[in-house]
Amino acid sequence: MKHKLKYIKLPVLVILVAFLFGFAEKRNNARKVSEVKVQFIAGENLYVTEEAVNKLLIQNDVAAAGIDKEILDLNRVERLLNNHDMIENAEAFLSLDGKLQTKISQRKPIGRIVGSSSFYLDKNGLEMPLSPYYSARVPLLLDIDSSNIEKVYPLVSYIQQDKFLTQHITGVRRLPGNKFELQMRKLDFKVYFGKAENIALKLNNFKAFYKKALQDEKLETYKKVNLQFGDQVVCTKK
Structure with a gap:
């Protein structure tokens, strides 16, 4: 009888040890990041x-x-x-x-500075490095560097928030005196913007001009569009 009891105890002991080991492992795993x-x-x-x-x-x-x-x-x-x-x-x-x-x-880029060093301008007006994974389709910012990005930021930020302007403006160039020139998609005329002042007024005037010239089929007849005067659009024909 005693021998039988010993044989019974051994399997029970093995099962008990296995149960305790499994319980401890499960508890340990529950404490770890899965x-x-x-x-x-x-x-x-x-x-x-x-x-x-x-x-x-x-x-x-x-x-x-x-x-x-x-x-x-x-x-x-x-x-x-x-x-x-x-x-x-x-x-x-x-x-x-x-x-x-x-x-x-x-971070969201709104423009790309192109020059001796290239980087993005983000939506908060801060420098942002280029990404090895994705290239953003944003306006190119020419003749602009770290020392004057605050001058162009209000203009680029306004463009980024407007669907029409985002579709049609491909670049912004800084001119002497911190004035700016806009480059257009599929059009060979330049848009002289002037200083980054009265931005909404100038660009709303430009949108009205563009839509009217497109309707009249005259967009290809201009070589220069000047917005520097704020309250009007002055155009020079080819």
Whole structure:
């Protein structure tokens, strides 16, 4: 009887050890991050990729699948992401199923400076480096550098917010005296804008001129359109 009891105890002991081991492993896994999920705001072009974000987090030892939740510093994750050149704002949080989720809003370029050094001008008027992943279709900003981007920013910002202007203006060139010239898509005339003053008035006048000239089929007859006088559009024919 005693021998039978010993044989019975051994399988029970093995099952008990296996159960305890499995329970401990499950509990340990519940304390770890199961996955890192990167989410970008819908509709944005990817100036930084999910792979690049994951690589950044791993290289800085702040987040990776399998990391213990107790040592995960969400504030540090957000600071690291917000310091990235292509990211405007990032939020990090831990879901109930153990996933580290990051919600990322990227910076938005509105113009591209072309010269000895090339970079974007973003919607907040700040310099933004070019992206290796995506090239933005924005107006080219010529004869402009870091020392005078604040002069062109109000004009480029206004253009970016107007669908008609965005479709038709492909470039902005700075002239002596901080005056500006607009370059048009598929048209060979230049638009002399003058200083970045009375921007709404000048551009509304230009839109009215453009639509009327298009209707009259006269757009190709002009070689220069001058908006510098603000309250009127002065045109020179070829």
